[in-house]
Amino acid sequence: MLETLKTLCYLSGPSGYEDEVRDYILERVMPYVTDIQTDSMGNLIVSKKGRVTPARKVMLCAHMDEVGIIITGIDDDGYLRFDFLGGVDRRVVIGKRVYIGKNRIPGVIGIKAYHLVDKEEEKSVPKREDMYVDIGAASKAEAEETVRLGDYGVFDDSVYEFGDGFLKAKAIDDRVGCAAMIKLIEGELPCDCTFAFTVQEEVGTRGAKIAANRVCPEVAIVLESTTAADLPEVPEGKTICKLGSGIVVPFMDRGTLYSRRLYKAVTELADKNGIKWQTKHMIAGGTDASVLQRSGLGADTIAISAPVRNIHSPASIAKITDFEVMPSLTMLLLEAISKE
Amino acid sequence: MLLKDLIFDLCDIPAPSGFEERAFSRASELLSPFVDEIRTDAMGNLIAVKRCGRENAKRLLLDAHMDEIGMIVTDIDKSGFLRFSSLGGIDPRMLPAREVKLLTEPPLRGIIDTMPPHALKAEDMDKSIDAKKLFIDVGLSAERARELVPLGTPAVFAGSAECFGENEICSKALDDRACVAIIIKIMEELSSRAPALDVYCLISTQEELGMRGAITGAFAVEPDYAVALDVTHAATPDSKKGETMDMGKGAAIGVGPNMSRRLSSMLLDIAKEKGISSQTEVMGGCTGTNGWVIQVSREGVLTALASLPVKYMHSPVETMDVRDAEAIIELIAELAVRLGKEDAR
Numbered sequence: 001m002l003e004t005l006k007t008l009c010y011l012s013g014p015s016g017y018e019d020e021v022r023d024y025i026l027e028r029v030m031p032y033v034t035d036i037q038t039d040s041m042g043n044l045i046v047s048k049k050g051r052v053t054p055a056r057k058v059m060l061c062a063h064m065d066e067v068g069i070i071i072t073g074i075d076d077d078g079y080l081r082f083d084f085l086g087g088v089d090r091r092v093v094i095g096k097r098v099y100i101g102k103n104r105i106p107g108v109i110g111i112k113a114y115h116l117v118d119k120e121e122e123k124s125v126p127k128r129e130d131m132y133v134d135i136g137a138a139s140k141a142e143a144e145e146t147v148r149l150g151d152y153g154v155f156d157d158s159v160y161e162f163g164d165g166f167l168k169a170k171a172i173d174d175r176v177g178c179a180a181m182i183k184l185i186e187g188e189l190p191c192d193c194t195f196a197f198t199v200q201e202e203v204g205t206r207g208a209k210i211a212a213n214r215v216c217p218e219v220a221i222v223l224e225s226t227t228a229a230d231l232p233e234v235p236e237g238k239t240i241c242k243l244g245s246g247i248v249v250p251f252m253d254r255g256t257l258y259s260r261r262l263y264k265a266v267t268e269l270a271d272k273n274g275i276k277w278q279t280k281h282m283i284a285g286g287t288d289a290s291v292l293q294r295s296g297l298g299a300d301t302i303a304i305s306a307p308v309r310n311i312h313s314p315a316s317i318a319k320i321t322d323f324e325v326m327p328s329l330t331m332l333l334l335e336a337i338s339k340e
Numbered sequence: 341m342l343l344k345d346l347i348f349d350l351c352d353i354p355a356p357s358g359f360e361e362r363a364f365s366r367a368s369e370l371l372s373p374f375v376d377e378i379r380t381d382a383m384g385n386l387i388a389v390k391r392c393g394r395e396n397a398k399r400l401l402l403d404a405h406m407d408e409i410g411m412i413v414t415d416i417d418k419s420g421f422l423r424f425s426s427l428g429g430i431d432p433r434m435l436p437a438r439e440v441k442l443l444t445e446p447p448l449r450g451i452i453d454t455m456p457p458h459a460l461k462a463e464d465m466d467k468s469i470d471a472k473k474l475f476i477d478v479g480l481s482a483e484r485a486r487e488l489v490p491l492g493t494p495a496v497f498a499g500s501a502e503c504f505g506e507n508e509i510c511s512k513a514l515d516d517r518a519c520v521a522i523i524i525k526i527m528e529e530l531s532s533r534a535p536a537l538d539v540y541c542l543i544s545t546q547e548e549l550g551m552r553g554a555i556t557g558a559f560a561v562e563p564d565y566a567v568a569l570d571v572t573h574a575a576t577p578d579s580k581k582g583e584t585m586d587m588g589k590g591a592a593i594g595v596g597p598n599m600s601r602r603l604s605s606m607l608l609d610i611a612k613e614k615g616i617s618s619q620t621e622v623m624g625g626c627t628g629t630n631g632w633v634i635q636v637s638r639e640g641v642l643t644a645l646a647s648l649p650v651k652y653m654h655s656p657v658e659t660m661d662v663r664d665a666e667a668i669i670e671l672i673a674e675l676a677v678r679l680g681k682e683d684a685r
Contacts, residue, residue, distance in 0.1 A: 079577050091469065092454050095434035095655045097499070097510075106502050108510055112579040113653035114431035115628070125433060125468055132577050134651065134659065136504025138588065156499070158439070162449040163479015168439070227456050232421050233473045234459045284458045309477070313437035315451045317477065 001183045001324055004028070005167070008175035012099070012154045014068025014085040015203045018042055021064040025178060025197050029185045033195075043211045044197040050189035055340045059194045059217030059299070060184070060330070061208060061288050062177025062224065063201035066170065067312045069098060069153040071133070078137030080107065080147060083128065086202030091125050092313040093155075098133060101151040107135035155314030165320045166243070172316040174201065176306045177223035180326040190331070191338035201288050202312075205255070208288035212295035219262075219337060220292035220299040223326060225318070226250065226285055228307035240284055241307040243319040246276030247329060248305040252283055255290030262302035262333070269332040275325050278307075304329055343525055343669075344662055346370065347501065347509055350517035354443055354496040356410025357427045357548045360384055363406040367520055367543045374527035375541065385557040386543035390527060398537045398683045400676055401563035401641070402526060403554055403630045404519035404570065405547030408512065409654050411440065411495040413476070420485040421475040422450065427494065428548030432471035434655055439498035440476060444489055449498065450476040497656035507588070507661050514650050514658040516547065519569035522648070522668050529673040535680035537564075547630055554630035558637035565603065565679055567644045567672055568631030571660075572621060574649035585649040588661040590617030591668040594645030598627045598635055603644035603675075610674045617667045621647060646672055 013021035022044050026036070033046040044064070067086035074080055080100070084090075093109050100107055109131055133153065137143035159169040169175075181195050194215050199207035212220070230242035241248050249266050251258055270277040293301040306323035308316050341349070349370075355363035364386050368378050375388040386406065391397070409428035416422055422442075436454030441447050452474050457465060476495065478485055501511030509518075523541050530539060540561045545553035547570075558566065573579065574587035585592045593607045611618035626632050627645055635643040646668050651659040 075577065077577070089454065089457050089465070091433065091465075092437040095431075095652065095657050096437070097502070097657060106504060106510070108652070108657040108659070110576050110578070110652050110657070110659075111431065111434065111655065112576050113573050113651075113655075114429050115653065116573060116579055116583060117431060122431065122433070123468055125466055126578070130578065134504075134576070136508035136510075136659070158499075160449065162451075163477075164481070164484060166479035168449070168451060227458065229456045229459050230419075231453050231455065231459075232417050232419065232475055233455060238459045240458070282458070310437050310451070310454050311456070313454060315437040315439055317451060317453075317479070319479075 001179050001327060002320060004182055005176055005179035006159045008178055009159050009169035009171045010157050013064050013066055014152045014154055015065040015200045016085065017152045018064040018199045022197065025182065028182050032185050039210060039214060041207050041210060042199045043207045045194060045211055045215060047194045048185055048189055050191040050193060050338065052191050052338050054191040054338050056218035057216065058191060058219045058337055059196060059215045060181055060221045060223060061196045061198055061292060062181050063174045063198045063288060064178060065199055065202050067202050071100065071147060071149055071151045074140050074143045076140050078139050078143040080133040080135065080143065082133055082153065085152065088312050090128050096314050097156040098153040100135065100147050100153045105135050105146045107133040110134045167318050167320055168315055170314050170316060172308050172318050173225040173311050176225050176323050180223045180330065183327040184330060190335045198288055205288050205291045209291040209295065212292045216296050217292065217299045220289065220301040221330060221333065222287050222289045222303040223330065224287045224303050224305040225308045225311065226280065226305040227311045228309050238282060240280050240282045241278050243307050243309060243322060245278040247322055247325050248280060248307050249277050250280040250303055250305065253280065253285045254283060255286030256293055256301060258302050259300040262300055265336055266302055266304065266333055269336065270329055273332060275329050343521060343665060346521040346524060347518050350521050351501045351511040351513045354441055355406060355408060356494045356496050357407040357546045359443060359494045360406050360545045367406060370524050371527060371541060374531045381556055381560055383553045383556045384545045385553045387557060387560060388541040390530065390539045392536050392538055394536060399540055399561060399563040400537050400679055401540045401542055401558065401561050401566040402523050403542040403544055403566060403568045403634060404523050405516045405544045405630060406520055407545055407548055408496060409548050413489055413491055413493045416482060416485050418482055420480045420482040421477060422485065422489060423475050429654055433468040435471065435474050436469060440495045441498045442489060442493055442495045444493055448478055448488065450478045450495065453477045499656050504659065507663055508659055509662060510657050510659045512656045512658065514660050515571040515653055518648055518660055518665060522569055522665050525669045526673050529669060530676055533673065533677055535676040537680040537683055539676055544630055551630050551633045554633050558634040558641065562638055563641050566634045566641045567646055568629045568634060569646055570629040571650040571653060572647035573653060574651045576651050585619055585621055587649045587651060588663060589619050590664055591671050592619050592621040592647040592649055594621050594623055594627055594647060596623040598623060598631050599645050600642040603642055606675060606678065607644060607671060610671055614674060616671050
C-alpha cells in the first residue's frame with residue numbers, strides 16, 4: 001500500500017482535473033473488478049463481488065482530487081495570477097514551487113526579497129490577489145506559449161520517507177484513501193462492494209454527491225485523511241489527533257455526525273484485533289461522508305482516516321504505521337457487515 | 341564545464357554561513373585547473389592566485405562568497421521538534437511547510453510545520469507566523485532527536501536547481517554561488533588571455549552574517565584592485581520601482597561611494613565598447629556586499645562591484661538569467677586584461 005500511495009502522490013489531480021489519477025487507478029483495478037463506470041464529473045465507480053451479497057448495499061469512497069491552484073490571469077510581463085482549488089492556507093504557498101498544466105511547466109510563487117520588506121509588511125501575509133506565479137516568461141505572449149487560462153497547478157511533488165517511519169508528500173489527502181481502496185480491490189472481499197473514487201471533494205464534496213445518487217448505498221465507508229495538529233505551539237485541546245497514535249475513527253466532524261453503530265463497531269473491532277486507533281478530539285473538517293449520508297434514502301456512514309500534519313500543503317506528513325492499517329480495519333468492518 | 345552546469349553543481353552544495361567546508365572543497369576542485377595556488381585562512385576563506393610572472397605585479401582580487409543563508413538548531417523540545425535560529429536574513433513568511441536538510445552525518449530531512457488554521461483566531465489568519473513559533477519536524481522522538489541532532493546543527497533549504505525556459509535558473513543559494521561560478525569562468529577565460537597582473541580569487545565565508553570572511557581574506561591578499569561579485573535585487577511584481585535592477589538586462593555595474601569611480605567608469609566603458617549588456621546600479625551608501633569591507637581593507641583598495649540580478653533573494657527559489665552571468669564574465673575578464681595593460685605600461 002505504501003508504494004501505491006507514493007505513486008499516487010506523485011500524480012497531478014487538483015479538483016476538476018483528476019484525469020491522471022483516475023487513469024492510473026483504472027489501470028490498477030481493471031483486472032479485479034466486474035463493473036466500471038465513470039460519470040459526467042469524472043468519478044470512477046467500480047464494483048467487485050465478494051463471498052456474499054450483503055443485506056445492505058455497501059459503498060466505499062475516497063477522493064482522487066487534491067488542493068492546488070488554477071490560473072486566472074496572465075500579466076503583461078508574463079507573471080501568472082491564480083486562485084486556489086480547495087482550501088489552501090495562503091501562508092503555506094509563499095516561495096513554493098508549482099507545476100502548471102499537463103506539461104508540468106515549472107514555476108514559483110514569488111515574494112520579493114526579504115531586504116525589500118518593511119517591518120509592517122513582514123507581519124502580514126500577501127493577499128491571494130497580490131500573489132503571482134513566475135514561470136520565467138518575459139511577456140504575456142511568451143507565457144501564453146505554454147500556459148492557458150484555466151490551467152491547473154500542483155505543488156512540488158517530492159515524496160520520501162524520513163525520520164522514524166514518516167512519509168512526506170503532497171496530496172496524501174486523499175490518495176491514502178485511494179491506495180487503501182486499491183489494496184482492498186486487489187484482495188478477496190467478504191461481501192460485494194462498490195468503490196467510488198470521487199472528484200472535487202476539496203471544492204465541496206461535489207463528486208460524491210452524484211456518485212451516491214448513482215450507487216444508492218445503504219452503508220457508506222469513507223476512507224480519508226484528517227488534520228493532525230500535534231505541534232508544540234498548539235494547545236492540547238486543539239491538536240485534533242496525533243501522528244503515531246493510530247488510525248482515526250471520528251464520531252463527528254463539521255459535515256457529519258457519524259453512525260454511532262458503525263463507530264462502535266469499528267472501534268470495537270480495532271480493539272479486539274489490536275489495531276491502534278484514536279478519535280478526533282475536536283469537531284473540525286469534513287468529508288464526502290456529509291453527502292453520502294444524506295443522499296437518496298440515506299446511508300449508515302462512517303469514516304476511517306489517516307492523521308496528517310500540514311494537510312493542505314506541499315509538505316504533508318503522515319506516519320506509516322497509522323495509515324497502513326486502513327485496509328485491514330476496513331476489511332474487519334466488511335466482514336461484520338457481510339454477516340448482518 | 342558549462343556555466344549552467346557549474347551553477348547547478350555549486351548551488352547543490354549545502355553550506356550555510358560558518359559551515360562552508362563542502363563549498364570550499366568543491367570550489368577548490370573547480371578552480372584548481374586555472375590557478376597556481378590555493379590556500380585557506382582562519383575564517384575558512386578560499387584564497388587562490390593566478391600569477392602573471394612579473395615581479396611586484398599589481399594584484400586584482402575577485403571576491404564572491406560561498407556561504408548561503410540557512411538555519412541552526414538551538415533547542416529540541418519534549419516531543420522531538422527542533423527550535424532554530426536563522427543564519428542570515430530569512431523572511432519568516434516563507435518558512436511554513438518548508439522542506440529543509442539538516443547537515444548531520446548523514447544528513448536528515450526536516451519539514452517546518454505550519455500552524456493549522458483551526459488553531460488560530462480568524463484575525464490571525466492574515467498575519468505571518470513569528471519565526472520563534474516555528475520548528476523543524478524530523479519525525480523523531482525527543483530521545484532520538486537528541487541523539488542524532490546535536491545542538492548547533494546547521495540546516496539549509498532542500499530542493500535542487502531547475503531551469504525555467506532556456507535562460508533562467510531557479511535554485512537556492514544562487515546568492516552567491518552563481519558568482520562563485522562566474523569567478524571560475526573568469527579564471528578559465530583569463531588562463532588564455534594572461535593579464536599582466538596577479539589575479540586573486542577570494543571565495544569568502546560568512547558574508548550573510550555581516551561580510552565577516554572578506555575582512556581577513558582581503559587583509560591577507562592586500563590587493564590593489566578588487567571586484568566584489570554578488571547578487572542584486574531584480575524587479576518582481578511586488579517590488580517598488582527604483583529599488584531593483586532588471587533580470588535579463590545584463591551585469592549591474594555599481595556606482596557610488598563604495599566603488600572606485602575609476603573602476604566603475606572602466607566597467608561602463610568596457611560594456612559600451614564591447615556591447616556587453618549592462619545596467620547601472622547607483623548605491624548611495626553601504627552596498628551590502630563584501631565590497632564594503634574590502635574597500636577599507638588595510639590602506640584602502642580600489643573597489644568595483646558587479647552584480648547579478650536575482651529575483652526572490654534569500655529564498656529557496658532565487659531566480660537568475662544565465663545571460664546576465666555571461667555578461668559579467670566577459671566584463672570582468674576584460675577589466676582584468678585592461679588593468680594589466682595599464683600597469684605594464
